[in-house]
Amino acid sequence: MGGANFEEVQDEIRYAYDNTIFFKKHMDNAGLNPRDITEIGDLSRIPPTVKKDYRKGFPASVIASGYNLKSPHVMRFQSSGTEGDRLVSVVLSYDLARRQASCISVNSKFSSLWRPGLKLRTCRFAAPNCSDVECANPNSTMESRLLDDGTLVLPVYHDLLTTPERMVNMALDEIEEYDPHLLFVDPTHFAFLIRAMKKSGRFPHKKQGFCIMSGYTLCTQVARRQIKECYGEDVAFADMLGMSEMGYLGFECTEGKQHMNVEDYHLEFIKNGRPAEPGELAELVITTLGDELSPHIRYATGDMFRVSAEKCACGHPAPVVRAEGRVKNALWLRDDTVVTPRELDELIGPAEWIDMYQMNQTNDDEFSFSYLRNDAWTPQQEDELIGKFRETLKTNNITCTPTQYLPADRGGKFISCISSVAQRDEKRRQLSWV
Amino acid sequence: MGIAKCQGDFPVLDRLIDGQRITYLDSAATSLKPQAVIDAMSNYYSQNGVNIHRGKYYLSEEASDSFERVRYSVAQYLGAYGNEVVITKGTTESINLVAHGLNLQSDDVVVGFLDSHHAQLLPWRRFADLKLVELDSDGGINLDHYHELLELKPKVVVLTHCSNVTGNIAPIEEMAIAAKKACDAIVIVDAAQSIPHPHLRIDVSKIPVDFLAFSGHKMLGPTGVGCLYGKSERLNELRPLMLGGGMVDWVDVEGSQERKIPHRFEAGTPPIASTLGLGAALSYLSQISAEESRQHTEGLSEAIIQGAMERDYLQLLGPKTVKNRCAIGSLKIKGCEDLSDVARSLSDSYGIMCRTGHMCAQPVVDDQMDGEVLRISAYIYNTTDEIERFYLSLDELVTFLGLN
Known part of the structure; x- marks a missing residue:
């Protein structure tokens, strides 16, 4: 998605080549020089970069000359990565803020966060590995979990559903005490907190005057339903698209559509090595713009998207996409077609009888669906859902099991759709460079 | 995969001893291991081999992830939460951990069962006043x-789901409910012999x-690993049996702060390869349906009972x-x-591996049989033909050994 900012792309390539050891080698190995990239079509000559390049190169080869980890405004993020594909990355605080502002500008309900002079108070409730503070330690204090930027990281166990009542109450007490302008949450984590709150007879600390932003993992419709039901329409809620490598990539507008940030990135949606047509399933490949600390050139994300050709009713010009989930979480059918985590979630919908779910493709043509059910469950609803699964996944080999426990991965993230088949090289390569 | 075709998954069954194939009938002692389990362990040693929960380097995190995934799988298999599963060396350690950690007094009553394994008898006898439930006239x-014993208001009731001597399955749901109703006793289940069978899965x-305690090696997994399930509120009350690295958050010259459950019960380096093997075993067993497991077990049981009942010289x-x-x-x-x-000749002349002795359950064996027994125990890789061959071989042997 580019052309208009191609000169900025050329600048970024030149800067990365001149200032990072990794990208210079990357270009040299491909027999390329920044001077070879003279028009937008030349971009495809640069082999995509991938996560392991940055993991391997951190910090010496991927941080630009003149910077180090102690340089002013350098923020460090570590991602456990889903299924252990970890990464440490850095971003300049003002770049992060700019990307955040560009993204959030698509949704007027969040404009209160940018009031002049506001010292933003944020509470974060997400997997503990998303920050360096020890929020999974039951003995940690509020002070020990307060970050320099005013973010209070709320306590939670790595394995979400094992978080004890004492820590749930601690998190709820701290939300009341800190009174955040913004709750930045993993939607599945936050839905858990809401259920625990209701179970203990507690109520939301307030139902207006603050915003809730979801991120980190796919926002399932059952999680969204629980959050919206609890906090009502007066609390702004939107889903953010982001990556720990570079921060905000996109944001949900008031019409419920995802808009991508093309101010701070050059975006490519690639299918079979070519630019995808609208509606086609494609991998997002990102080039940062103006990133002087750790520029990423043609960074293959392993995230799947479909680009929409239609203009959004909200009127914002930023391109609209549908995030389909991670390549490594796609469900592969016998006919070698794919059902994405988002498509699976569409099948399930906001299902009032489900609190949380996980679909697991354990092998070729073998699927296991486990879910936490609630009092609204009926056997008919479950039968109907199984019927939809059979039709969409084109198999009867699907087990459906209610449970009281669904494990998070060791890093603390809970992924609602996982697939061992999608991890195979021959499958992954059909969808991604990662 | 199905039970009927699974023999090919067990490489030891391809082995010939003195030109004879093996008939393995000692699965109550330990099961054979499928190739998937061997591969999981071998892969850990050939591709990783490092310690868990100790480092930030890639291999350590990879090993830690794999290790913890097994814990989660076990939890899901049992209907438990991930922090309610402690990785131990096996059933014996698991039961000792609980018996040691409950702070029992010598006059606290513990109700056990005559047909239980020594691992389910001796720890309780050391810490409390153990009373044993007798068998009825049929040996059940x-x-x-x-x-009657519940009227003594025991603090603990220790149930054996399946006896390793009689094979009898206890109605543990009914018994656990009765124990709770009578005196809210702490209920502990030895599931070592039952958990290998998908149809006996406990939720x-x-x-x-x-x-609930069990071992990996009886359910197709490796030796040296097992699990203790404990309700989180119970585990939080339990005193750790072992102290050391890995079970503390903080240590200074004056004291220490123990980690949260389940890690506070896992001092020292755990059996990493064996745990990964246990995970592979669980995956293997998960491919067998409860109904298939029940039918196969009943077929083998029928062959065992029928063979014994047809022979006057045998008592079952x-x-x-x-x-x-x-x-x-x-x-x-x-x-x-x-x-x-008899056991030696069954092995050397017929290739049939089975066990003799008191089966680590001497009270019941002496009480019921007045001496040692010959035990056969069959599992998914056995057939009724093998049971029949055992009895025919025994017929021949007792004649030639002058026992008939």
Whole structure:
């Protein structure tokens, strides 16, 4: 998605080549020089970069000359990565803020966060590995979990559903005490907190005057339903698209559509090595713009998207996409077609009888669906859902099991759709460079 | 995969000893290991081999992820939460951990069962006043006696789901409910012999069980690893048996802060490769349906009971019904005090591997059989033909050994 900012792309390539050891080698190995990239079509000559390049190169080869980890405004993020594909990355605080502002500008309900002079108070409730503070330690204090930027990281166990009542109450007490302008949450984590709150007879600390932003993992419709039901329409809620490598990539507008940030990135949606047509399933490949600390050139994300050709009713010009989930979480059918985590979630919908779910493709043509059910469950609803699964996944080999426990991965993230088949090289390569 | 075709998954069954194939009938002692389990362990040693929960480097995190995934799989298999599963060396350590950690007094009553394994008897006898439920006239559990003992208001009731000697399956749901109703006793289940069978899977979210113990090696997994399930509130009250690295958050010169459950019970380096093997075993077993497991077990049990009942020179310990039992048969050869020669000849002449002795359950074996027994125990890789061959071989042997 580019052309208009191609000169900025050329600048970024030149800067990365001149200032990072990794990208210079990357270009040299491909027999390329920044001077070879003279028009937008030349971009495809640069082999995509991938996560392991940055993991391997951190910090010496991927941080630009003149910077180090102690340089002013350098923020460090570590991602456990889903299924252990970890990464440490850095971003300049003002770049992060700019990307955040560009993204959030698509949704007027969040404009209160940018009031002049506001010292933003944020509470974060997400997997503990998303920050360096020890929020999974039951003995940690509020002070020990307060970050320099005013973010209070709320306590939670790595394995979400094992978080004890004492820590749930601690998190709820701290939300009341800190009174955040913004709750930045993993939607599945936050839905858990809401259920625990209701179970203990507690109520939301307030139902207006603050915003809730979801991120980190796919926002399932059952999680969204629980959050919206609890906090009502007066609390702004939107889903953010982001990556720990570079921060905000996109944001949900008031019409419920995802808009991508093309101010701070050059975006490519690639299918079979070519630019995808609208509606086609494609991998997002990102080039940062103006990133002087750790520029990423043609960074293959392993995230799947479909680009929409239609203009959004909200009127914002930023391109609209549908995030389909991670390549490594796609469900592969016998006919070698794919059902994405988002498509699976569409099948399930906001299902009032489900609190949380996980679909697991354990092998070729073998699927296991486990879910936490609630009092609204009926056997008919479950039968109907199984019927939809059979039709969409084109198999009867699907087990459906209610449970009281669904494990998070060791890093603390809970992924609602996982697939061992999608991890195979021959499958992954059909969808991604990662 | 199905039970009928699974023999090919067990490489040891391809082995020839003195030109003979093996008939393995000692699965109550330990099961054979499928290739998937061997591969999981071998892969850890060839591709990783490092310690878990100790480092930030890639291999350590990879090993830690794999290790913890097994814990989660076990939890899901049991209907428990991930922090309610402690990785131990096996059933014996698990039960000792609980017996040691409950702060029992010597006059606290613990109700156990005569047909239990020594691992389920001795720890309780050390820490409390152990009372044993007797067997009824058929060799099954005397439930009337159990209810009588519950009137003593025991602090703990230790149930054996499946006896390793009789193969009898105890009605543990009914017994656990009775223990809770009578005196809210802490209920502990020894599931070592039952958990290998998918149709005997216990869902701890549906039965009032506080602790449950089992070993990996009886369920196709490796030796040296097992699990203790404990309800989180119970585990939080339990005193760790072992102290050391890995079970503390903080140590200074004056004291220490223990980690949260389950890690506070896992001092020292755990059996990493074996745990990964246990995970592979669980995956393997998950491919067998409960119904297939039940039918196969009942077929083997019928062959064991029928073979024993048809022979006057044999006495079978325990109930003679196919329902609610595992394929275990403990046999007495009338007039034969020392079964060593029989077991040795079955092995060397016929390739049939089975066990003699008191089966680590001497009270019940002495009480019911007045001496040692010959035990056959069959599992998924066995067939009824093998049971029949065992009896035919025994017929031949007892004649030539002058026992008939």
